Amino acid sequence: MTLRALLPCLALVACHETSAQAQTLTPDLFRPTRGDFVSPQDLPLRKTASSNSVGGDNAGGVDINGNSTDDSGLRGEDTPAPSRIGQIPTYGLPAANGASDSGFDSLNRTRKKPQLYPGQAKPKAPVGPGSSPPTPPPVNAAGYLRLSIAPSESANKTPLPPAMAGTVPGQPPRKRLKVDDDPFGAVGDYAGSFLIESAVEVSAGYDTNPGRTNVPKGLPFWVVAPEFVAVSDWDRHALVADLRGSFTGYGNSLPPTIDGAVSSAPTDVSRPNFIGHVDGRLDVTENTYLTAQARLLVSTDNPGSPNVQAGLLRYPIYTSFGGTFGIDQNFNRLNVAVGGTVDRTVYQDSALTDGTTSSNDDRNFNQYGGVGRVSYEVTPALKPFVEAEGDTRVHDLEFDRNGYDRDSSGGYAKVGTSFEFTRLLTGEISIGYAARNYVDPRLNQLSGLLTAASLTWTATPLTTAKFYSTTSIDETTLPGTSGVLTRLYTFEVDHDFRRWLTAIGKFTYGTMDYQGDGRTDQVYTIEGDVVYKMTRNLWIKGTLRRDILDSNIVGAGSASTVAMLGVRLQN
Template sequence: MSRRVTTVLLTGVAAAGLAAAWPAIDEAWAQQARAPNLRSTVPAYVAQAQPTPDPAQQNATSPIPEAVRDPAALIQNQPSTISNRAPLRASRPVQAPGLRGVTQRQFRAPQPAVSTLPPPSPAAPPPLRRRSLVEEDPYAPLGLRLGNVTLTPATTNSVGYDSNPQRIAGPSQGSGFARYEGELGIRSDWNVHQLRGRLRGAYSEYFRDGEASRPDGEGALDLRLDAARDTRILLESRFRLDTQRPGSPDLDAPVVGRPLTYFYGGSAGVTHDINRLQLTLRGSVDRQDYEDAKLISGATLSQADRNQTQYGLRLRAGYELTPGFRPFIQGEIDTRQYDQRVDSNGFERSSNGHTASVGSTFEISRLVTGEVSVGYQDRAYEDPRLKNLRGMVGDAAILWTPTPLTTVTLRGTSELGDTTIAGSSGTWARRINLEVAHALRRNLTVTGFTTFGRTTYEGQGLREDYTAIGARLEYKLTRTFAVRASFTHERLNSTAPSSDYTANVAQVGLRLQF
């Protein structure tokens, strides 16, 4: 590129000089006609530098002098053109002004012949991987791959102290305990469809009060099948294992130990999108079973009259106003069928319910996400002596992330339940739970929580208020090991005599996860 620029510049300079010298050349031709001996006017050094012309190329009638063949020689004495002195650095390459590094073409010696190949250059280092915007949690479990499904099993073994293992009123004898807990997370990695779930089971063993030892657990497994671009089939299954406290109003006699309760069921539905309109139809079946209780006298209290099956059908229509805001309306009908038509007090407890509610899912600046719904339910019983149970129902689940290190979770629910207390149609249960988690370090998280619940027994004037407050601490040593500690204060205030209790529970354990 530099050689080409140099050639263009030199050509331009020569053309400018020729244009300036053309009048002198024309005058020289005129003088040649008048004075043939023009050679004497040419400087000696110019005449010596001119080559001898070929006679064959000259015109016999109008011969051209030899000096004319060099037009620059005729204008050596012109003050406005090229100087008659030799340049000071004629032996050096001429560099055009303003073009740094551009010189005349240099003659270079021929390159030597290549007889051998040059040594290979060292391999270039691999390009650096671009760091993702969201860094992976260095303490999260990696899981176990089973095809395209990832399993994340975990176990936690803890020891602690409970001041009131049986949750009874009055003075109680505390006891140390050991708790064994196992978890299993399930997550699919499929191009279409999705499978996810979480299963948890635990057992608490009390050293000084064996009757208070009890299991607990819960789990859910969801499968989404993408039938078409706008159609999805939803399959769900769930279960919960719990125990009854001896002072429960539904146990009308003093019992020993903690009777078990089983809740399990499933649902199937289909969701279809029509532009921004989303329609969901869902059917469900849920089952509740109660274990017989053992009385202090040694007899057995049957709870078979509380076993029931619930069938439900729900239709929801939601419209996406914005990508983060989807309000919906929902209608549901259900029926509860008891295994025994008449309970131990002579009431027919089977019922039919109708529920209508409105709500919305939302996402505000990716800081606040959740779903809130509120509605009204009317439940009619087969026994005419039990009046309809009516009331407000709703659900709320809100997640707020004010800072990258702090997370606030709010959950609330209001629902109508069943009871076997004579003369009562059912219960109205409301509960709210608040958790605030803050990461002191990437592997150290402290969580404070509080829970408040109220259960009202319709037609009996019976009310129970439950309050719990506590804190949890988790210190992750590696991806595999973590230390957990917690403290919880529980209190129950009831209008029923001899039902209030207070309990303090502290425990610490080691978690092993894969």
């Protein structure tokens, strides 16, 4: 039983011994072309043993031609080649390097080079097959390893934080900042959702004829002019507030008589000026908007005007305030805007040099009216329009100081267009006709040609030319005179010698037609300004201006020269 149990084990041992004797051990061969070690059994196309060799299979010797026949590393003719099925091929050669990062990848996606921001270092290529050998560490003259970089090589090379360099994994791409076209302009501050810009100009100078009288008398003066602008930053609706004012004060007072003649100017020629408006827009739908404006004007009669009374202590101040409420509707390229207006003008009582006062209630009036405008967008750069306005003026007193009933009704109609030609010439220009009829039959109709323009021409990146034109119908107190038809034309050129140094030249021409009285005045103003922008918040400004009033009435003309130097603080 024991012998019978051991027979299978002895058979297995015998078979193992026979297989071990029949197996030939062949040393591994090195393939220098591949760069790794491969066993001869893994070479499917190696030479087989030749039958004409001397010495038999796997025996070293020479053939009939005298060549060595040591084929110890060759596979026999009858031995099959090893199968490649299920095996993962290996390649000893490195992958091709230097491939372009443009074109398309294996998924047909466009390859784009990464955009580098200013100051960001170009990322190094990852280490892999085909990479150049690493640069050996720097050593000094003695052969020792240098652990630091010389100061001369690292000067002015401050590394950027990873968040700014864009090297943080998963960081969203940074947007490039818009180029600042005005590096010395006001930046402003945000208060909630409003961008607020504020400024104040403080100036001082000398005026050779502040009263604009025929006999000049000069005085020094100072000016304080604050500004405030607030603009909403909303996705829908809008609100804008623009408030600007000034006060001109004179150090001394003018005498009541100049060279023996009675002066028509007040003894105190100081005067304020303020103009402001708040505009709002309510977006009802994508094409329908409700609009509103509240406005305020505080000023005095212009020096040299015939409305100025004789013997005044100071100029009487008048205040004009009101609003416009309307609707704006778009019909594709057609736009229709209509609105109603309400305004009131109130004059302060006049203070006289003898200590008494004179009422100006006859100059107070209310104005009610409406305005409409239809425009069509031919192209985004050309938008012609037609505009018409009508109003009625009702005074507080039926008759003025000279016994005239100055209640009236009037309006205007004009056609024009707004345009934008390649950003070089932009603006709006129009022409029309204005007229006003008075209740008193002794006052003739006041009418005339109406011109309005606001053009900006960018001649060069450093030079800009502007043209302004306005026409208005103003009230007057002269007996027998219906009103004043005033037209003003202004041409201005701005040139930047440097970004921080700007020169401004301005010329203004105007006509004032007192219809019914026969008086006609012409005004000329030549002005030159130099602005030195020290920082965004501090400017220095110098002004030299010449004002001329030429009238067909003897003794009504005047001339004045103004020199002024000041600073502007803005934020």
